[in-house]
Amino acid sequence: MTNVLFDSLLGKADPAAQFAHIPGEDNDRYYTYQDVMDVSARFANVLTNMGVQPGDRVAVQVPKSIEALMLYLATVRAGAVFLPLNTAYTASEISYFLENASPTVFVCDPNRAEEYTSLAQDLDVRLETMGVWQNEETSAGTMLDAGLKASTTFETVAREGSDLGAILYTSGTTGRSKGAMLTHDNLLSNAETLVDYWKFTKDDVLLHALPIFHTHGLFVATNIVLMAGASIIMLPGFNADDVIHHLPKSTSMMGVPTFYTRLLGDTRFDKELVRHMRLFVSGSAPLLAETHIEFEERTGHRILERYGMTETNMNTSNPYDGERKAGTVGFPLPGVEVRIVDPASGEEIPDGEIGILEVRGPNVFAGYWQMPDKTREEFRDDGFFITGDMASVGKDGYIQIVGRSKDLIISGGYNIYPKEIELLLDEQPGVLESAVIGVPHPDFGEGVVGILVAKPGNTINEETVLSSIRDDIARFKQPKRIIVMDELPRNTMGKVQKNQLRETYKDLLTT
Ligand code: MCA
Ligand code: AMP
Numbered sequence: 001m002t003n004v005l006f007d008s009l010l011g012k013a014d015p016a017a018q019f020a021h022i023p024g025e026d027n028d029r030y031y032t033y034q035d036v037m038d039v040s041a042r043f044a045n046v047l048t049n050m051g052v053q054p055g056d057r058v059a060v061q062v063p064k065s066i067e068a069l070m071l072y073l074a075t076v077r078a079g080a081v082f083l084p085l086n087t088a089y090t091a092s093e094i095s096y097f098l099e100n101a102s103p104t105v106f107v108c109d110p111n112r113a114e115e116y117t118s119l120a121q122d123l124d125v126r127l128e129t130m131g132v133w134q135n136e137e138t139s140a141g142t143m144l145d146a147g148l149k150a151s152t153t154f155e156t157v158a159r160e161g162s163d164l165g166a167i168l169y170t171s172g173t174t175g176r177s178k179g180a181m182l183t184h185d186n187l188l189s190n191a192e193t194l195v196d197y198w199k200f201t202k203d204d205v206l207l208h209a210l211p212i213f214h215t216h217g218l219f220v221a222t223n224i225v226l227m228a229g230a231s232i233i234m235l236p237g238f239n240a241d242d243v244i245h246h247l248p249k250s251t252s253m254m255g256v257p258t259f260y261t262r263l264l265g266d267t268r269f270d271k272e273l274v275r276h277m278r279l280f281v282s283g284s285a286p287l288l289a290e291t292h293i294e295f296e297e298r299t300g301h302r303i304l305e306r307y308g309m310t311e312t313n314m315n316t317s318n319p320y321d322g323e324r325k326a327g328t329v330g331f332p333l334p335g336v337e338v339r340i341v342d343p344a345s346g347e348e349i350p351d352g353e354i355g356i357l358e359v360r361g362p363n364v365f366a367g368y369w370q371m372p373d374k375t376r377e378e379f380r381d382d383g384f385f386i387t388g389d390m391a392s393v394g395k396d397g398y399i400q401i402v403g404r405s406k407d408l409i410i411s412g413g414y415n416i417y418p419k420e421i422e423l424l425l426d427e428q429p430g431v432l433e434s435a436v437i438g439v440p441h442p443d444f445g446e447g448v449v450g451i452l453v454a455k456p457g458n459t460i461n462e463e464t465v466l467s468s469i470r471d472d473i474a475r476f477k478q479p480k481r482i483i484v485m486d487e488l489p490r491n492t493m494g495k496v497q498k499n500q501l502r503e504t505y506k507d508l509l510t511t
Pocket of ligand 1: 285
């Protein structure tokens, strides 16, 4: 019996080949594929000794590090389910995830252990810590300490393709997040397809500047590299100086559009710097056609844009060899079926017309964790998943994402559901009601704006509202501006007209 995901990702790796280069302030570190096997075995032993059983959830909110990636592999190796959490989430956000997913272990940043101690006790979750490795003399958390003492031999737990490998939470339209259950087959099928489609080989060096708590940085970037036996240069996050420094040693990079607009804003970013590059991939949010064009003019490279979701991994991609069309997300990936339907009837509509994009394939998730009703609502009877993205197919077959039927803001590649912020703003003293919208933002594509109406006799102060929600939700979700209106514009049905608000405030964050 095999462990479908782990054995496929690492089955053919050359132990002596390099997996990672981790630039450091004082000295750089390097990981071979043998190190990947050894360190993932150590953490798998640690997890198993803590009582983690196959199928148990391991929740992780830790700073980006190579060891955090090894913890992902170790969890899969131990037959458990990896549950990564955004490092920006506050304790009150985390408490929902822990309660909902009931993990056996929660690994957090050592700097936040105190904040989480009583929460973990109340929920009967074992709390462990993992920071960024310094050296053998300096402790960087209980997981790393235990890992150092653990054996590098571990008998990988057998798992089938239909077993869960990970749960990733996506924000919900009603404010509460839903845990998307991803199976070994979901993750593996997408990695196999993308290695092939984007022509990754063992000679590739991927510049990794994305966070590793979302699909893009965790599965798309990492699984592909492992599967191809390639290597990464692992940066703690996106910083233009570091990226520019390491690009000449890389062959490929994956990023959200903000990465590319920031690089274009830097005069050091030119043709010479990226001479060795083979591929730039963009996704998670729409890449403006003008960014695509400016990028080609500056570097001679055409960014390859693809489209995916937490629930589905990657669905469509521009071609590697054929034309990469600006403003489109290309074609359905091999094995993935895409159709565009009329939102009301669910009937397929002709090419060129705009409808909702639905998708079916081995990449599509197994449902929302403990939410059978929500799962049923978002699937058609024939197995197609209703993405909520509005799209059309051009005459040439290229798919264009033209908007969203769901009320979603995408800021710097992070999803933000207005309802969650509105519920919080409505609770603030003196607030009668609120509407949260996304408007153009020069750096993040879209930025959050909160529109408030005061209760009669009350006045609202922007600073007071912003500071009182500071500890409740992640910083990236907090409105960049608060606007106070006498009343919200509504249609005859009483529904708030967000289109009108978006139009009125379209220049608020750009000027
Ligand atoms: C940081 N801030 C943000 C964002 N990021 N505000 C809005 N939107 C954001 N995305 C705020 C911080 O709270 C802070 O506010 C200020 O901006 C500067 O923060 P800093 O940490 O310096 O920002 P940064 O490190 O430069 O981060 C920007 C970033 C980052 C590099 C664009 O957000 C990022 O790495 N985004 C990638 C997201 C991603 O991986 N998405 C994939 C999801 P203040 O100063 O007021 O405190 S997976 C997915 O969507 C699907 C599956 C797919 O298709 O891939
Ligand atoms: P998430 O829920 O974080 O997985 O985000 C998925 C959403 O990101 C999709 O439903 C789309 O709305 C959006 N998205 C991802 N890639 C693209 C893209 N290339 N162009 C436009 N939207 C995208």
